[in-house]
Amino acid sequence: MTLPSAAAAPSYPFDARPLVEPVDAAEARAYAKRLRESGRVPGMFTGSTAVVVVVVGVFVVAFGSVFVTMFVSIFASLAGAVGEGGGFTGALFGVVPFLVIGVAITLVVVGFTTAGRTAAVRMFRLERFARANGMSYLPRFDSPGLPGMIFSIGSARQASDLVRGDHPRFVEFANYRYTTGSGKNKTTHAWGYVAVKLDVPLPHIVLDARGNNGLFGSNLPATFDKDQRLSLEGDFDRYFSLYCPEGYGPDALYLFTPDIMARFIDNAAALDVEIVDDWLFLYAKRDFSTLDPATWAWLFSVVGALLDKFAQWARWRDDRLRAQAQLRTDAASGPPAGAGEAASAVPFTPPLDALRPPPGVAPQGRRLQRGVPWVSLIAMGAVVLWWIVSQTGVLGLFFR
Template sequence: MTSLPPAPPTFDARPLVEPVPPGAARAFTQELKRTGRLPSASNAAIVIVGVTLVGVVVFGSMVVTMISAVFGAIMGAMQGGSLVALFGALVPVLFFGAIIAVAVVLIVRSARTGDERRYRLDGFARANGMSYVPQFGNPGLPGMIFSLGSARNATDLVRGDRPRFVEFGNYAYTTGSGKNKTTHRWGYVAVKLDVPLPNIVLDATSNNSLFGSNLPASFDKDQRLSLEGDFDRYFDLYCPAGYETDALYLFTPDIMARFIDHAAALDVEIVDDWLFLYARRDFSTLDPATWAWLFSVVGALLDKFAQWARWRDDRLAAAAAATPATPQAMIPDAAAPGTGPVTAGAVQGGGGAASTVPFVAPLDALRPPPGVAPQGRRLERRVPWLPIIIIGAFVLFWILSQLGVLGGLLGGLVGGLTGG
């Protein structure tokens, strides 16, 4: 009887768009904080509060000064002074009052938007048999984006464990410091595999830029493997040296077609027993179309991962062969009635009562154990020289122009060409 492929993940997007009961979103956020699932004050909130306090102090001092001026103008007007002076004193007060009112409205609206976002994503997760985690600091996953920079934080995680563990989330980390500080934002899908596999990267060509790949890591070109058909038009595949045959075993034509049809806009990384899908945009959103797309991608790939579970690294065969010898007590006594000496032919089923001895190993025990040899666990990385050279050329051009050397060089070059 042929086994059916696992059913695709369910999809119910109604909690993302249906009306939220009054007060429900705020109450949900308070419950998250009470149970410790959401910190009471994040770093961003602390910054906002600090900026707000500074603004209040600055504007407060200005308002006190302007109120004094308005009061003086009112007293002057009452004593027959000019109304123009009173109007001139009122304008700055009204202007700065409007700024403060707008700032308060924006802060309150931002808080309400965050509450509603969390409430909707939690409802969406539960409607689809999954769970919601508001944020998770430094998730520690083995993918290439999770070990870079500082202030690593995953947010709005939606997790499921049927038919295997899948996590959708947004992720951010920072690099540099001061004025050169940059925040990098990614959306990711993490899928748990059955066995560890070689480190393989599919760099989608559709999201590359003038400087090459948008991935945060560059890989040695010697590890690039060209596959059959149109696959190279959509992905650059990198695998560790010596694992080319293994990559061809994993990426059969039917699996390549699935990636082309459903994941051509995504970068893919296989590392240890995980598969990651990456893009430089939020994946966990309130947009039903984004979720429908991501669910279709995962659903198209899930039934193909069973093929990968059968992969074994032949480089581990030597370690598998070094198994302890069979204990002597398990070998039947040759002198016992109805038994004879155990021969190679008997072990292989060559006849005789000894062909059913209980210590004959199953064929699967002769295969290497699940795992990857050290040389296949990580790709060799390289330094991205082209962007460095281009940036260095711009910096040199700017330095020479500031020193006034560039003009002299250009003048001498023009003079040499014209013979002047």
């Protein structure tokens, strides 16, 4: 399987061997060290990682002390019952705290060392995989700033294990995390995404995959006004709910021709799709950048199936921009020639390309209108109402 490539660019057959073949541990550690020294990844025991180490260490020491003290107490009771207590038990109690602390520290160090080595091997494998397929690897990128819906929500936004290529167009595979809420209500949201750079800006279009929706509807973090829902021909509506800005239905039909709809159904039915500005995003609530060859083969096949169709989209133009440009031209040219004044003849015919609107999207087509997630709100309201009723004892009036 090969991603389509530009005529002047080299072709790289899909090669998953670096993901599974043996790795020299020393070489992986040296690679991770270079990443830390260059600032591309943080040190193991700095910042939040150091806090985690301290918390885990305290927990292990506390839990281990309680467990071992209970064990020694039971042993002392048994020894006293048979008349073998005394000095030995006292000495044992004196040694236990130091023993527990030593074991706890050893466990913490071994655990984090093992985790560090595992992370080093993972990064080393992904870097080699990216290089073998004509791409590059970046361990992490804070706040990517992309225009997709998942990139403007919450805090602590971070993309990780980014695998990038730029032939024939820029493509990025990555995992993404962000957090919402605070305290006990703090939640970390995990996504995998593919970002593909398009030739021209297009209207904001969302394909909500029906196959990955949950009990209360879409799994996407945004809800869109139902009036923007567009039904397409064939079986497309069985797999996707398509949303486009009001008035852009004909444009969506131009972009999603039957052959392109078939590509999405056959290759991307398990993925949510967003077209915004000059980007196309594929989303799923799972990691994309992994050490699993099957996942990469699937993602490469999806992108490869779509890439050769994007050339059709490059020809799309927003006719609303032509009308706006004509209004500006008319305003700048002043009033028409009066009666008796001879209008100057145009000595040439404007080329057809000059009559086409420029690339871009009119303001009304750049973003979908957000909606209200009524299903989720009703479900949450029902849960809250049930809790209130159960706590106030009202149910007891009906069930005695």
